[in-house]
Amino acid sequence: MQEPEASGRSETALVDPERHVESFRQAREARRLELVEDYVELIDDLIGDGGEARQVDIAARLGVAQPTVAKMLKRLCDEGLVQQRPYRGVFLTEAGKRLAGEARERHRIVERFLCALGVSPETARRDAEGIEHHVSAETLEAFRAFAEGRGG
Known part of the structure; x- marks a missing residue:
């Protein structure tokens, strides 16, 4: 650093x-x-x-x-x-x-990722509402892979 x-x-x-x-x-x-x-x-x-x-x-x-x-x-x-x-x-x-389904899926992935990091489900739900709109497809895929690897 x-x-x-x-x-x-x-x-x-x-x-x-x-x-x-x-x-x-x-x-x-x-x-x-x-x-x-x-x-x-x-x-x-x-x-x-x-x-x-x-x-x-x-x-x-x-x-x-x-x-x-x-x-x-x-x-x-x-x-x-x-x-x-x-x-x-x-x-x-x-x-x-179609757009609603895509947004819902992104929200679900971000929420599962945050929970896999140890964030409480309620906080993850609130925080995912916003993050979901600002991540690239590449980042979203990394979130999904991480959450699935953690059994999320």
């Missing part, structure tokens, strides 16, 4: 600009997709639990106002992930169902 300089900074040089830009681009894209994935996963859960996903239920579960949900549902409709039917709630398209 290198000693920090007097300024408190390490002697490690910055990565080249192209790699730096790519890292930040990936982080921005993950943040953009995070909310979309959270919505479709919740809609899928609500439909699975009660047969329908209503705007009021989505707002209550996410802790946001109904106009916020309405704005996001419009975006999800525009992206072809959900369909809204008057007086019948919100339904996922095939693309929405």
Whole structure:
């Protein structure tokens, strides 16, 4: 390990600009997709639990106002992930169902990985909600392999 300089900074040089830009681009894209994935996963859960996903239920579960949900549902409709039917709630398209399944699987893998590290199940559940959106396929596969190797 290198000693920090007097300024408190390490002697490690910055990565080249192209790699730096790519890292930040990936982080921005993950943040953009995070909310979309959270919505479709919740809609899928609500439909699975009660047969329908209503705007009021989505707002209550996410802790946001109904106009916020309405704005996001419009975006999800525009992206072809959900369909809204008057007086019948919100339904996922095939693309929405696929995205919800992928998000759920990533969450499951991250949660199992954290538990395999010794994190309590409740903390792992909470922490996985967020981490799941920010890991690459390579890292996710390493998490999965580690958790499976630990019997997780």
